[in-house]
Amino acid sequence: MEKIAIFPGSFDPITCGHKSIILRAIPLFDKIIVAIGKNALKSTYFDLDTRKKMIEATFADHKTVVIQSYTGLTIDFCKQVNAQFLLRGLRTSADFEFERSIGQINKQMNPDVETVFLLTQPEHTALNSSIVRDILRHKGNVDQFVPKEILPFLK
Amino acid sequence: MEKIAIFPGSFDPITCGHKSIILRAIPLFDKIIVAIGKNALKSTYFDLDTRKKMIEATFADHKTVVIQSYTGLTIDFCKQVNAQFLLRGLRTSADFEFERSIGQINKQMNPDVETVFLLTQPEHTALNSSIVRDILRHKGNVDQFVPKEILPFLK
Amino acid sequence: MEKIAIFPGSFDPITCGHKSIILRAIPLFDKIIVAIGKNALKSTYFDLDTRKKMIEATFADHKTVVIQSYTGLTIDFCKQVNAQFLLRGLRTSADFEFERSIGQINKQMNPDVETVFLLTQPEHTALNSSIVRDILRHKGNVDQFVPKEILPFLK
Amino acid sequence: MEKIAIFPGSFDPITCGHKSIILRAIPLFDKIIVAIGKNALKSTYFDLDTRKKMIEATFADHKTVVIQSYTGLTIDFCKQVNAQFLLRGLRTSADFEFERSIGQINKQMNPDVETVFLLTQPEHTALNSSIVRDILRHKGNVDQFVPKEILPFLK
Amino acid sequence: MEKIAIFPGSFDPITCGHKSIILRAIPLFDKIIVAIGKNALKSTYFDLDTRKKMIEATFADHKTVVIQSYTGLTIDFCKQVNAQFLLRGLRTSADFEFERSIGQINKQMNPDVETVFLLTQPEHTALNSSIVRDILRHKGNVDQFVPKEILPFLK
Amino acid sequence: MEKIAIFPGSFDPITCGHKSIILRAIPLFDKIIVAIGKNALKSTYFDLDTRKKMIEATFADHKTVVIQSYTGLTIDFCKQVNAQFLLRGLRTSADFEFERSIGQINKQMNPDVETVFLLTQPEHTALNSSIVRDILRHKGNVDQFVPKEILPFLK
Numbered sequence: 001m002e003k004i005a006i007f008p009g010s011f012d013p014i015t016c017g018h019k020s021i022i023l024r025a026i027p028l029f030d031k032i033i034v035a036i037g038k039n040a041l042k043s044t045y046f047d048l049d050t051r052k053k054m055i056e057a058t059f060a061d062h063k064t065v066v067i068q069s070y071t072g073l074t075i076d077f078c079k080q081v082n083a084q085f086l087l088r089g090l091r092t093s094a095d096f097e098f099e100r101s102i103g104q105i106n107k108q109m110n111p112d113v114e115t116v117f118l119l120t121q122p123e124h125t126a127l128n129s130s131i132v133r134d135i136l137r138h139k140g141n142v143d144q145f146v147p148k149e150i151l152p153f154l155k
Numbered sequence: 156m157e158k159i160a161i162f163p164g165s166f167d168p169i170t171c172g173h174k175s176i177i178l179r180a181i182p183l184f185d186k187i188i189v190a191i192g193k194n195a196l197k198s199t200y201f202d203l204d205t206r207k208k209m210i211e212a213t214f215a216d217h218k219t220v221v222i223q224s225y226t227g228l229t230i231d232f233c234k235q236v237n238a239q240f241l242l243r244g245l246r247t248s249a250d251f252e253f254e255r256s257i258g259q260i261n262k263q264m265n266p267d268v269e270t271v272f273l274l275t276q277p278e279h280t281a282l283n284s285s286i287v288r289d290i291l292r293h294k295g296n297v298d299q300f301v302p303k304e305i306l307p308f309l310k
Numbered sequence: 311m312e313k314i315a316i317f318p319g320s321f322d323p324i325t326c327g328h329k330s331i332i333l334r335a336i337p338l339f340d341k342i343i344v345a346i347g348k349n350a351l352k353s354t355y356f357d358l359d360t361r362k363k364m365i366e367a368t369f370a371d372h373k374t375v376v377i378q379s380y381t382g383l384t385i386d387f388c389k390q391v392n393a394q395f396l397l398r399g400l401r402t403s404a405d406f407e408f409e410r411s412i413g414q415i416n417k418q419m420n421p422d423v424e425t426v427f428l429l430t431q432p433e434h435t436a437l438n439s440s441i442v443r444d445i446l447r448h449k450g451n452v453d454q455f456v457p458k459e460i461l462p463f464l465k
Numbered sequence: 466m467e468k469i470a471i472f473p474g475s476f477d478p479i480t481c482g483h484k485s486i487i488l489r490a491i492p493l494f495d496k497i498i499v500a501i502g503k504n505a506l507k508s509t510y511f512d513l514d515t516r517k518k519m520i521e522a523t524f525a526d527h528k529t530v531v532i533q534s535y536t537g538l539t540i541d542f543c544k545q546v547n548a549q550f551l552l553r554g555l556r557t558s559a560d561f562e563f564e565r566s567i568g569q570i571n572k573q574m575n576p577d578v579e580t581v582f583l584l585t586q587p588e589h590t591a592l593n594s595s596i597v598r599d600i601l602r603h604k605g606n607v608d609q610f611v612p613k614e615i616l617p618f619l620k
Numbered sequence: 621m622e623k624i625a626i627f628p629g630s631f632d633p634i635t636c637g638h639k640s641i642i643l644r645a646i647p648l649f650d651k652i653i654v655a656i657g658k659n660a661l662k663s664t665y666f667d668l669d670t671r672k673k674m675i676e677a678t679f680a681d682h683k684t685v686v687i688q689s690y691t692g693l694t695i696d697f698c699k700q701v702n703a704q705f706l707l708r709g710l711r712t713s714a715d716f717e718f719e720r721s722i723g724q725i726n727k728q729m730n731p732d733v734e735t736v737f738l739l740t741q742p743e744h745t746a747l748n749s750s751i752v753r754d755i756l757r758h759k760g761n762v763d764q765f766v767p768k769e770i771l772p773f774l775k
Numbered sequence: 776m777e778k779i780a781i782f783p784g785s786f787d788p789i790t791c792g793h794k795s796i797i798l799r800a801i802p803l804f805d806k807i808i809v810a811i812g813k814n815a816l817k818s819t820y821f822d823l824d825t826r827k828k829m830i831e832a833t834f835a836d837h838k839t840v841v842i843q844s845y846t847g848l849t850i851d852f853c854k855q856v857n858a859q860f861l862l863r864g865l866r867t868s869a870d871f872e873f874e875r876s877i878g879q880i881n882k883q884m885n886p887d888v889e890t891v892f893l894l895t896q897p898e899h900t901a902l903n904s905s906i907v908r909d910i911l912r913h914k915g916n917v918d919q920f921v922p923k924e925i926l927p928f929l930k
Binding site: 557558 | 746
Binding site for chain 1: 402403404435436437438441444445448450451454455
């Protein structure tokens with residue numbers, strides 16, 4: 001059976017932390033779906049189309065990484081695309097407590113989907129999309145925090 | 156390339172928590188080596204041979220799970236058996252902090268080995284081998300905490 | 311002196327986690343007041359009247375459990391109803407840090423009120439009202455997360 | 466039914482933190498058994514008899530507080546003395562993770578015993594018996610860390 | 621070289637916790653700039669001018685403490701005022717995780733600025749401006765939570 | 776008044792993490808005493824003299840860093856050498872909980888000594904002397920974990 005994982009998030013924008021997790025997970029799965037959650041209630045810094053293009057640019061050379069957007073519960077999207085695995089990165093123990101809750105609820109709702117965690121690399125522990133947006137808003141330099149492939153989208 | 160993971164520990168004795176992590180990891184890997192670390196300095200409750208037999212009994216029906224013992228650094232044992240993955244279970248945030256340290260040091264010593272984490276199931280969060288040994292020492296009942304396959308070894 | 315505890319929250323809606331804490335606290339107190347905090351600034355998923363009825367249905371058979379709503383500081387409501395105890399459930403260490411802050415501030419404002427904590431059961435650790443609302447919004451099934459007594463209110 | 470709680474520990478020696486938890490729990494229970502766990506494997510700073518006398522001196526004026534020593538599992542001692550409650554203090558989130566594990570295992574072994582937690586007061590958060598012993602070993606002054614009733618035992 | 625630290629925050633309003641950190645940091649630095657971050661998107665309980673006056677009143681007798689407001693990234697403001705140090709208080713481990721992220725990102729953006737942490741005193745661990753505002757909103761008494769110098773501003 | 780800090784530890788051996796904290800603290804203090812705690816009860820991997828020489832080699836070019844050994848309580852040693860500050864590095868939230876306890880007890884025993892914390896750099900978060908000793912014991916390579924100045928001592 002093909003091993004399919006989804007890596008859900010809003011990717012507003014994708015960071016070096018996301019990129020590193022996905023690259024290291026490639027050997028584990030036959031297909032990784034980077035799944036952009038659409039939330040009608042939350043406004044984003046980058047529109048959906050730009051976020052999609054940034055992720056595509058980042059993984060242009062990696063054929064097993066595909067990008068999709070979805071609405072509704074993440075666990076329902078897993079069933080829809082036949083994903084048996086949810087891929088997540090862990091940075092801090094606050095992260096862990098949050099992810100454990102989500103992971104356990106998902107397991108109760110659909111026992112066939114397993115959440116698999118990789119560690120964020122030490123130099124990305126402090127990083128998240130919200131910090132990147134904050135720096136962008138103040139015209140700061142984010143070059144060391146995002147994949148070089150998305151820099152053209154930030155000009 | 157064959158996907159090989161090692162699941163290291165002292166398994167003194169194997170618990171329901173260990174068993175559940177390994178069973179859920181089977182679909183991810185081609186081979187899982189349950190690796191019993193030998194530590195000349197630490198005395199154990201069960202001898203190495205008994206611990207090995209208890210694990211064998213637990214996974215008798217699962218051909219991709221094999222048992223080996225090792226000395227030295229875990230990360231060196233990975234190279235020796237061509238394992239690209241270290242499998243670990245996460246129970247609490249204290250666990251996570253500890254595992255993150257070990258995982259990051261291992262990554263610095265051998266970047267080719269990735270640590271992969273699964274969540275312990277809620278009902279096993281509180282469980283570990285040391286608690287089981289403590290109950291055994293006081294002649295308490297551990298039936299709900301260990302795999303039923305190892306009960307014959309506890310009489 | 312009669313031992314009165316209040317169990318404050320917004321109960322939007324009451325979950326299996328809340329129910330379990332209250333049931334296990336019944337032997338400790340002569341009266342438990344489930345206290346629904348009214349917050350003019352926050353909109354809720356269920357209106358106050360429905361939340362009240364759901365809690366009443368859940369504890370119909372338990373005479374020492376009563377339901378009241380209140381505005382203002384929780385610690386002031388304690389004085390108003392002569393409650394010497396604040397009852398809280400603890401799920402995670404993030405929970406604990408938060409509850410400790412609130413508990414210590416309350417203690418400084420009114421040393422006569424003691425906060426008493428019970429542990430959430432392992433299978434409810436991941437559960438909270440916000441997750442239940444999220445599943446309801448996406449038309450998911452919450453039967454295993456809420457008291458069976460409130461299911462009629464969710465149709 | 467009489468409400469009986471046990472407050473287990475080694476009390477080597479009793480600290481201001483222990484005293485404060487017990488005093489504040491008195492209104493909750495009909496009887497609190499301060500239960501000194503005897504562990505043949507661990508050597509203590511004060512012998513059992515001295516520890517007992519120090520606790521007796523501390524609660525001389527509180528008739529519902531009694532002192533007993535025990536061997537074996539704490540949860541078994543609860544049954545032996547008909548205690549339905551285990552009383553524990555919570556200081557830090559590390560404490561909480563540890564106590565949650567013990568509490569959940571105890572609950573699985575005997576569902577009739579409920580663990581009840583009170584918060585340590587802010588000024589005692591950092592305090593434990595091991596720190597007190599460390600200061601005593603170095604001839605430091607522990608007057609602000611232990612009940613004044615036990616000072617005669619420290620000369 | 622003059623040692624300059626900034627202590628950033630919104631101080632809405634300044635609390636006893638803030639005051640204690642700053643007073644204890646005075647011996648470490650030649651100048652401490654209490655830096656009020658202006659955020660066009662967030663509305664505050666007290667206006668900027670009142671917050672400034674409250675801090676001035678609190679440190680009227682301390683010549684090395686000065687007050688300034690700023691917009692933009694905190695790390696950029698450091699460069700602007702030649703501050704080599706960022707001063708922060710630590711209360712809980714949740715605090716720590718958050719501060720570590722901010723501190724590490726700041727270090728990556730400007731390696732010349734070092735973040736220096738002092739511990740909040742035990743009796744202020746639970747305290748923050750948001751709790752003070754909440755009590756004020758409900759007409760409660762905050763006298764024990766804020767510097768006595770700011771009480772005139774609260775009438 | 777001269778600003779003196781002590782940086783206490785057993786330094787068995789000194790790591791890159793220790794070195795980084797001390798180097799970054801140099802601009803804060805007039806003198807930093809690296810204070811090696813002697814504990815008659817604990818055996819060490821390196822003897823006191825070697826540990827001292829390794830630290831001396833590491834800071835040969837830094838005149839304000841001096842090395843001393845001490846017995847007894849750290850807080851008493853501060854008084855003895857007129858240190859007003861205790862310098863500590865923070866790596867994880869487990870670290871923080873531990874350091875907060877020690878810092879608060881020290882503050883209660885001697886309010887004139889302030890504990891000052893710096894953040895460990897991300898790439899050293901996982902590192903400690905015990906891990907270095909473990910690798911040395913198994914003949915592994917520790918070059919990336921210790922100051923290059925101490926490598927001659929490890930042959």
